[in-house]
Amino acid sequence: MKWLVVAICLAGAQGRTLYEDPTRSIRIYGYSSAEGGTNANGDFEFQLVGNPATVESRLQGMTLQGSIASGVVAPARSEKEPAFIRSLNVDGPAVLTLDSALMYQAQRDNAARFGTKAPEEPKGTDTAKLTTDRFVYSGTGSDGIFTIPNAFRIEARSEGQTPSLQYQQTMTATGSKATINLDPAAISTIPIETGTISGPVKVHIDRTETALGKPSEKTIMDGEADQVVLDLKSERAITLTGNVKVRGESGLYLGTSEGDTVVIFLDESLKPIRVRVTGSPTKSTLRDKSAGGGGK
């Protein structure tokens, strides 16, 4: 009975549902008022006011919230062309949440619905929350671009395990504007493919990992730059340029580095594994504990 009450309260907290596509990937809810309709293409257009109005794209693990939102959803054309958000403007406070667990569950549901093979359960989970006053999203069935025109903050969390260790990592970043490209096939369970963040940018990474039979090891890194470029698809690297400062407080990196460009290379679990500092002049007291890491 207690669980029933909790479930009812949770359902009520989400607010009433306005729209849901046949695969239940796209859901619009939590609005206080709405207008919209279909256009000549059969797309579903909407304008929402809410506190917050919420648009969810489960197959992308993506939840978008704001006090005002307007957008277009392309309904599924066939089993192989699921519904997707074609465009979305969100005004704030605007919040974007990426959740790998939500995405995985939607992929499983879709596989069950269409009788296809379910994806392998990921060994870790990733969440990211971006808060700002406004963002614009433009997407297709396979990718999407976020444009964040004003100051924002990202809080990301990863946790999971490999055959030899367990890890937890948090990352916070602030910037004055950004463009982020999404790709569901990106290497991370968060579908961020590439991105450009304009500064001043501040990044803080805090990671704890525990290997079997060994004490936990903590890595703390802080970075500042005029611009940060994310590439989680091909290079798997974070590139900081312009007035760059990187400081490692514990763990793999100790000391500070300053230069024109600093590249932080990541492994598949988004763990910083190597730092390359370039520029003239560069100042570095960084002690890179990883093999092949670079100083100045």
Add this chain to the structure above:
Amino acid sequence: MLLAQSVFTYRDTKGDLSLKSRDGQGEMISNGYKFILRGAVSVTSKSRAFTLTADRVEATVSATKSGESPNDLRIAKATGKVKLVQSSAGQNSTLTANSVTYQPLGNQGKVEASGSVTIQNIDSAKRESMRATGSSGSATLDKTAQRGVRTAELKGPVRVDVVQSSKSNSKVVFTGGRLTLTGDTITLSGNVKASGSGASQFGNLSNVDSLTVYLNDKGEMSRFTFKSGGLD
């Protein structure tokens, strides 16, 4: 005049209006007749381009011109499996109900209907492009309208099934408290919901206060608009 025949038929001299039934009775009135017809009743008016069929019909007919044989309906009250087919230059419309009262109003016909009311638009290929149902309602029939029904109001719960113009083998189903049909639009109000049907991948829309469906020349849904809450 008492009629007790196996098949009753009335037809005016020009063959414009005809009434048929298995049995019935009638009486002469000023400038016309009053009939009470039972069993497989059909009333056909060529000038109004409509046919009414029902289990029972009380009809008053009169002459449109003095001195001619009665060739037009003044009123028809039909009960039991009532079906009214109104032809037009574009699509034909069919109205079915348990009970219908039909009254001419100029060149148009005013209908009051109750009990499982259904209005269908049928295209030239005899395909249903739209079906609206309600518990009661009214309609104005007009052979000069693009579709046989010029206007209609249905009270609920109401349901509209309409073909999507982008996909001929798919429909969207709308439900609500009441609906108004005016030519190329159908407006539903009161807890309106919409859902895809057949090959439609539209999905589900719910918690809507009012919704208007726009029909194209073929009577298919070209688009719809909705409103919920107090957005200005």
